[in-house]
Amino acid sequence: MATSNETDKEKGKAMEKSAPGRALSPFEEMDRMFEGFFPRGWMQPMRWGLPAWSTMPEPFEGRMPKVDVVDRDNEILVRAELPGVDKKDVDISTTENSVTIKGSTRKEEKEEKGDYYRCEISSGAFTRTLALPGNVDSSNAKAEFKDGVLELTLPKVEKSKRQKIEIS
Structure with a gap:
């Protein structure tokens, strides 16, 4: 049986998770959707030996x-x-x-x-x-x-x- 102290901690965690935060931008929402479909890091260019996006010239x-x-x-x-x-x-x-x-x-x-x-x-x-x-x-x-x-x-x-x- 959980003590009252443990129950208070669990309630606090539940409240933290449900506390409203800032609204996600459309890009952040898309990132979250892709994370659900593909494993983390699926689009990392170095995985395939391609140059990192940040080093590519920007015309x-x-x-x-x-x-x-x-x-x-x-x-x-x-x-x-x-x-x-x-x-x-x-x-x-x-x-x-x-x-x-x-x-x-x-x-x-x-x-x-x-x-x-x-x-x-x-x-x-x-x-x-x-x-x-x-x-x-x-x-x-x-x-x-x-x-x-x-x-x-x-x-x-x-x-x-x-x-x-x-x-x-």
């Missing part, structure tokens, strides 16, 4: 560049991260209230060691159009590209400039 293709859009009093500043993209492969166009950044990249890697030969070519293209928080004067826009970061300075047209309104 720029299909990815959208990360951007910052800053609304200043007289201008709108747009910064875009374009790693591995050459300045000559970037095309920028604007309308009065949007900017489009297009680009492409091509990277070729070769490695030869004895009978072993590897050649990987990754290339990709992207197009990103951003709505701007005001109308801009495209004819006076400035663009700089340094260390994989594109920075656009787009002056606002007079009617789009931010104005302070006093409360009466």
Whole structure:
């Protein structure tokens, strides 16, 4: 027969298991479902002699560049991260209230060691159009590209400039 102390411990464990936790993300739910169907570690690449997923190169293709859009009093500043993209492969166009950044990249890697030969070519293209928080004067826009970061300075047209309104 269990003592009252053991019964209290068992109740505590049961309460721990049934206590609500954080909600699972859809990815965590899928992981749990797969764990039920397949033994743990079924998808480990090293098991089959393949390279680990984390060491595989991540091409720029299909990815959208990360951007910052800053609304200043007289201008709108747009910064875009374009790693591995050459300045000559970037095309920028604007309308009065949007900017489009297009680009492409091509990277070729070769490695030869004895009978072993590897050649990987990754290339990709992207197009990103951003709505701007005001109308801009495209004819006076400035663009700089340094260390994989594109920075656009787009002056606002007079009617789009931010104005302070006093409360009466």
